[in-house]
Amino acid sequence: MPESRTAPPKTAAEPPESAPTRWVWLAAWPVTAVFVLSNAATPLYVLWQREIGFSRGMLTVIFACYIAGLLGSLLVSGVVSDRLGRRTVLLPALGLALAACAVFATASGVAALIAARLFTGIAVGAVVSAGMAAVTDVAGPHRRRLAALLASCAMVFGAGLGPLLTGVLSETLPAPTVTVFVVEAALLGTAVLAVLRMPVRRPDAPAKGAWLRIPGVPPGSGGQLTLGIAVFAPGITATSFVLSLGPSLLSGLLGTTSRIVAGAMAFTMFLAATGVQFAVRKLPRRTILTAGAVSTTLSMVALVTAVRTASVPVLVAAALLAGAGQGTGQLGGLSLLNSAVPPDRLAEANAALNVGGYVPAGLLPVSAGYLSDAVGLTDGTTVFAVVLAGLAVAGGLVVLATRRRAARSRASGPA
Template sequence: MAASSGTSGVDTLRSVPEARSVRTAATGGGAARWKIWLAAWPVTGVFVLSNMPTPLYPLWKQRMGFSSGTMTIIFACYIVGLLAALMVAGRLSDRIGRKPVLLPGLLLAVAACATFATASSVLELAVARLLTGIAIGITVSVGMAAVVDLGGASWVRQATLAASTAMVLGAGLGPLSAGILSQTLPEPTVAIFLVEIVLLLSAVVAMLCLPLPRPGADANGGWLRLPSVPTRNRVQVALGIAVFAPGITSTSFVLSLGPSLLADLLATHNRLVAGGMAFMMFAAATGVQFAVRRLGVRSILLGGLVSTAASMAALILAVHVSSATLLIVAAVLAGAAQGLGQFGGLSLIGVAVPPHRRAEANAALNVGGYVPAALLPVTAGYLGDAVGMTTSSTIFGAAMIAMAAAGAAFVGIRGREPINTASPE
């Protein structure tokens, strides 16, 4: 049994990034790094698919004639699939092992690519997004836990950084590559997803090469349930959700409605512009994690909330003055907010939650983030159809600022409590 931290207050929370970060011997350290980054590749490969359709929505919208509200419903199908996978994937992998759950997730991503490539109706797009969501749900809970597992206690911080940045790097590369290819290839909706299938198959090979032992969870309880964590670790997960939720909800808004806003503000349907904006958003999410990796978790979490509020202020101003530049600033700040919330939450889980509950704790963190990320942008999309995107975006931005303020109050109060390390619960 690992003892609870003997310190308390702000100093304890600040010490979390450094906990268990003692270097292994040089010979073992190189092997650990190699395994960590190889395990991160499937996470990147699947997350490339997560946002790859973003620049293509205006093209599909033109071909199929659906509204902004319908577009957010298609986007929400992704989150429905993701949430469904989170209900079972983490617990299943904690019981039977990472690899038997991850490999089917990769194959579902391949099936989603094939469906996107041949889609000719809204229903097919919705099915493709649903399959994508399931694959992402498996990857975000199980794949990221596998990366941290391979890092072990000595490399938990490096492994957490690798898992978190692999996710946002893939999320940014998807729309950028789709934007470039869709402007240069004659059949972009086919070629783009064929390229992604090749990437996913390489991720399957990487996964087969990795030694991923079963974490050794007990067999008590049902297979399908809301993800949970040991009682002593609930504050850590709640702190992560308080920052991750407003951050990822803001990026979800940009991904689902950003192309339409750009078309209104710039009067252009250039898909490279939309893809480039999404890439910049997730490039910020990646870079900010490297920039803050030596800071304490409480500072990281508070920084994420400040970034969310600043992003939404920029969004509100952008739609009122019709500024594409401010919209891009809002996207970059939203990406930084998601990256900070994600890295802070995963850092707490990696240090505090025992390995046999880690994937389920990752799932709990993501359920807390993706529920508002599904509901609020859809609401904003339909509200925009009714009253206009300027009013809708203003209401959405104000709601996110309020959510960030509530999160800051929670982190300010509970973030001063001691952080308990892994227990056998």
């Protein structure tokens, strides 16, 4: 599908259009490195739960502290990045991610886990706004679709690689909760080097409006943002549930606490999210979003089936469909914003998309965790799946409605 003939205006934030394609890939590496950390702790929660002692409800609270840090970061990181430059946001974020590694490696109580997750969430919030915008800046106006693909895939591939890396390292090497985060700190060190050499410049546009505010988009781009959130939010909520309560489901269905198995399921989920984006990248954006809504809905149907029949293969299918739902929703949303939002507002627009996605991704799994403590994991999961399936269907209907309106507008336009 050809891009719009009118590219968004270029600003001083953008590098020369001749920046080599390899730099577009390298610009995505900090996103991957931070997202490896975002889910690296997932397979270790069962271990911490046994050693420290806390409920499934508290587990989802620890996970939600990450969401709280992320949302707080999104209130300021996008605006600061657009005004002061990508490096100004990315370097402190990477420093905070390194601090999170140190806290995780020495954690001996719930408070330390909460602090580490909070630091991680702040770093991730900066990366999904400034980091993804940096990929678009490096790509230039004629490679915006490639930039959306690489930024989105960097996020989901890192999110999946973290649990797999943790599962393997923690089962095969000594001191699992230390070794994992030493390796991750090394990955973050290479990301710092990439940011320092990244061909982006500080913008020279004057600051306008408040520095701390709910992220938004320029006038005329609200429709694109709404469509992206309508599909991306249910998709990322589905994968958040698998990350937070997936190990508990595996333990109940398989009777296993293997960190490799838990990490492998998360990895395959996000591998599906990565692969599906390459598969659909040339389709129209609204078709991609429709596919995302369908995938998330089918994921919730499979999740209910899995917990009701104690079927591990169906649980894996639910995870794969959840990954596909997040991947396509994320790609469709980022592509719509890249096509409509000028570079000097792009980081804020990315932040707005992620605020819309991560609010339900924080609230619904926490509710499901505490509900599962009260009524059992099977019934709690069923209620969660029914609610999220309803949201996914609603998102799909919104996308279909806009497609019909666009088709009618083209049919009634001048010949």
